[in-house]
Amino acid sequence: MVNNLLKNLSRIGLLLLLAILPILFHDNDHIMNIIILCLIWGVVAASWDLILGYANLFSFGHLSFFVIGGYASGLLAKYIGLTPWLGYIAGGIAAAIIGFLIGIPCLRLKGMYLAIVTFSLNFVLPTLIVWAGPGKFENFSTGGSWGLTRIPAPSLFGYVFTRQELVPWYYLSLGFFIMFLSIIYLIIKSNIGLAFIALRDAEPQAKSLGVNEYKYKLLVFALSAFIAGSAGAYYASYFSLISPASMNLDVFLIVLVMVLFGGLGVFPGAAIGAFIITIVNELLRPTLEWRLVILGTIVILTMMFMPKGIMDILALLGRLMKRILNIRRSSKSTPA
Amino acid sequence: MPIILETKQITKRFGELAAVNNLSFDVNEKEIFGIAGPNGAGKTTLFNVISGIYSGSGEIDYFGERIDRLRPFQVCLKGIARTFQIPTVFSTLTVYDNIRIGAHFGNHSLNEKKIINDVLEFIGLTEKQHIEAKHLPLFDKKLTMLGAALATEPKLILLDEPIGGLSPKEINESVELFKRINNELGITIIVIEHLMKVLMAISQRMMIIHNGEKICIGSPEEVARDKQVIEVYLGAEYA
Numbered sequence: 382m383v384n385n386l387l388k389n390l391s392r393i394g395l396l397l398l399l400a401i402l403p404i405l406f407h408d409n410d411h412i413m414n415i416i417i418l419c420l421i422w423g424v425v426a427a428s429w430d431l432i433l434g435y436a437n438l439f440s441f442g443h444l445s446f447f448v449i450g451g452y453a454s455g456l457l458a459k460y461i462g463l464t465p466w467l468g469y470i471a472g473g474i475a476a477a478i479i480g481f482l483i484g485i486p487c488l489r490l491k492g493m494y495l496a497i498v499t500f501s502l503n504f505v506l507p508t509l510i511v512w513a514g515p516g517k518f519e520n521f522s523t524g525g526s527w528g529l530t531r532i533p534a535p536s537l538f539g540y541v542f543t544r545q546e547l548v549p550w551y552y553l554s555l556g557f558f559i560m561f562l563s564i565i566y567l568i569i570k571s572n573i574g575l576a577f578i579a580l581r582d583a584e585p586q587a588k589s590l591g592v593n594e595y596k597y598k599l600l601v602f603a604l605s606a607f608i609a610g611s612a613g614a615y616y617a618s619y620f621s622l623i624s625p626a627s628m629n630l631d632v633f634l635i636v637l638v639m640v641l642f643g644g645l646g647v648f649p650g651a652a653i654g655a656f657i658i659t660i661v662n663e664l665l666r667p668t669l670e671w672r673l674v675i676l677g678t679i680v681i682l683t684m685m686f687m688p689k690g691i692m693d694i695l696a697l698l699g700r701l702m703k704r705i706l707n708i709r710r711s712s713k714s715t716p717a
Numbered sequence: 718m719p720i721i722l723e724t725k726q727i728t729k730r731f732g733e734l735a736a737v738n739n740l741s742f743d744v745n746e747k748e749i750f751g752i753a754g755p756n757g758a759g760k761t762t763l764f765n766v767i768s769g770i771y772s773g774s775g776e777i778d779y780f781g782e783r784i785d786r787l788r789p790f791q792v793c794l795k796g797i798a799r800t801f802q803i804p805t806v807f808s809t810l811t812v813y814d815n816i817r818i819g820a821h822f823g824n825h826s827l828n829e830k831k832i833i834n835d836v837l838e839f840i841g842l843t844e845k846q847h848i849e850a851k852h853l854p855l856f857d858k859k860l861t862m863l864g865a866a867l868a869t870e871p872k873l874i875l876l877d878e879p880i881g882g883l884s885p886k887e888i889n890e891s892v893e894l895f896k897r898i899n900n901e902l903g904i905t906i907i908v909i910e911h912l913m914k915v916l917m918a919i920s921q922r923m924m925i926i927h928n929g930e931k932i933c934i935g936s937p938e939e940v941a942r943d944k945q946v947i948e949v950y951l952g953a954e955y956a
Contacts, residue, residue, distance in 0.1 A: 578810060583806065586801060586807070591823030
């Protein structure tokens with residue numbers, strides 16, 4: 382009872398906080414931009430957690446799906462005139478197709494081997510993007526190492542979203558975040574999520590109980606890639622830019638830190654991790670190259686002392702609150 | 718009695734070692750068929766070959782249909798369920814969801830909820846259905862694993878040392894449960910067990926394997942009298 386009440390209260394409080402944030406920060410573009418990034422990386426981290434934490438597949442090429450989604454929607458918008466709204470879906474579909482294809486050779490791989498194969502995407506994809514740059518395809522150029530620029534922003538009822546006004550972008554991002562987090566939650570709670578968890582907890586037993594492991598492994602590759610790709614398309618339309626730098630090693634590491642710090646396979650840990658790490662990363666900017674050292678230390682400490690990441694801390698706080706409330710209640714009910 | 722499972726010269730090699738070697742035997746429908754043998758005799762390997770986790774050579778027929786090229790989930794959908802020697806449960810899921818896995822994925826029935834509730838009742842874990850499986854004691858873990866297998870509504874179930882590590886009281890309860898699975902649900906059982914007393918009490922027929930090979934097959938009395946079985950497995954006190 383107390384537990385449920387606390388959970389619901391904290392959920393409502395969190396949503397209210399998210400809804401009124403612009404009132405506090407609307408005239409500070411720097412802060413608004415960071416909050417919008419929190420929301421976008423929240424989606425990316427949660428989609429990565431779906432395959433890493435829930436399906437327990439060491440897919441280390443997840444950012445390439447993000448970048449593929451950005452390029453697919455950006456190219457379609459620039460050269461064919463596809464509206465960004467459809468671009469968000471198209472970017473997701475493009476990433477899901479690549480995710481599915483990557484999944485096929487990965488079906489029989491586990492652990493380290495799967496990690497190595499998928500990690501190689503981080504080197505293959507930027508090379509392909511640079512290769513397909515200006516001079517190669519005049520009418521469909523990726524823009525080479527500079528990246529694809531001037532990607533159009535969406536418009537709604539005649540209003541065109543612009544970087545000059547971040548409050549509308551914020552609410553759009555919040556809607557995007559809530560929609561994808563809800564989808565991820567529904568997947569986890571559905572029979573599809575049940576299959577992921579079954580294969581993670583005890584694969585031979587899951588198979589012997591009728592779970593078709595190939596089907597669900599391909600499905601988790603495609604689903605998590607779709608969400609990352611859609612987030613990539615959204616990111617590209619927000620910055621009107623997507624470039625190979627979006628999957629540099631430091632970006633990869635930071636997003637991995639988000640997932641690990643948030644907690645593997647404990648929804649919505651990864652999204653919370655994304656919020657905290659995005660902000661911490663911003664605060665650490667003055668430390669320059671020490672930033673990665675500090676983030677690395679955070680990962681080591683997380684892995685050692687709270688394997689479920691921030692969710693361990695939240696569970697601890699929840700227990701504490703419960704104890705405090707219970708003590709109050711029992712002291713009230715005892716007659717004087 | 719018609720034959721439910723027939724294996725023809727199945728062999729499984731790990732490098733030079735033949736863990737299962739040229740093994741042929743039949744199991745009749747509705748019987749309890751016991752398998753015993755020294756450690757490393759190839760009993761669990763045999764189950765892994767039948768359930769499709771390993772692929773070996775030779776032929777396995779289930780109701781006259783070849784199943785030796787099927788993947789584990791397909792073997793399950795044909796109607797063969799199994800449990801594991803080490804009690805494996807889906808540790809982060811509740812007892813209910815553990816059984817739901819079998820009812821949903823291993824069973825094409827539309828009446829998922831009824832099957833789960835019936836199974837919970839049958840194994841006696843209705844009251845513990847909301848407990849996360851990792852918090853269960855050993856016996857309840859074994860029951861949960863068995864329940865998930867039963868939820869696939871199999872015609873044949875393979876039990877791999879189902880009473881290992883249990884107390885005498887729990888062993889008695891288990892044996893009663895196996896008999897009910899066999900009698901009430903009409904499920905054929907192949908059971909691997911080290912406790913010869915129990916195995917002889919519940920099995921209609923038994924097979925003893927040693928070094929991956931069959932050394933004797935027959936009724937418990939026949940097996941207990943077999944000279945080779947006494948020599949390699951039972952020891953003198955059974956003679």
